[in-house]
């Protein structure tokens with residue numbers, strides 16, 4: 001059972017929305033007697049049940065437009081040596097993730113931010129400020145493992161789905177149902193919120209998946225500890241993606257330590 005089943009009203013019927021016509025679907029949503037089960041999927045990397053109501057093709061499409069926009073807004077950092085290094089480590093990580101068959105793009109952006117991001121279509125943005133404190137390949141691998149972990153963990157799709165379902169539930173609770181929004185929530189809408197931040201749980205999951213990819217790719221997962229310590233002490237005006245959802249960075253480092261030791265890759 002995925003989360004949304006568990007949270008559902010007990011009297012609700014479990015139905016496969018794919019088999020329903022639109023009128024029944026909307027009525028079911030409006031009366032609260034319908035629970036979306038079509039969106040439950042087991043993630044092949046984590047084994048975790050996820051609530052996902054958006055097509056892979058929609059995500060790919062949305063990634064392409066978000067990426068084009070990003071590249072227009074932020075100048076690229078033209079540094080051939082840095083680019084080569086980023087791609088070398090990035091390619092080793094995606095191979096280790098078993099995702100070498102899909103296309104990936106690694107771009108350095110000219111910004112002092114200590115940040116990086118990934119889109120579900122495999123576009124990875126890496127900021128100069130982060131690159132400059134990543135003087136070991138193991139450090140680059142820590143970041144890239146984490147970012148690729150967001151993709152294989154299907155975090156953007158999950159985040160979008162939760163948001164869409166929550167919006168729909170709000171509408172349903174009101175007097176009127178917004179059918180357009182309901183359809184959007186079912187993955188039929190065109191709007192995809194790629195800018196939605198990942199949850200703390202997803203960040204933690206990306207950390208662990210990232211360690212696995214690092215280790216498989218021949219990098220040293222223990223080096224993730226000094227990397228995150230460096231990130232913590234680095235400060236900066238805007239918290240990076242990986243720190244902003246972690247109010248307690250010591251906790252993150254402790255979790256990484258525990259996992260590394262559990263796997264026998266330590267001691268750290």
Ligand SMILES: [Zn+2]
Nearest residue numbers: 203206241242
């Ligand atoms: Zn992250």
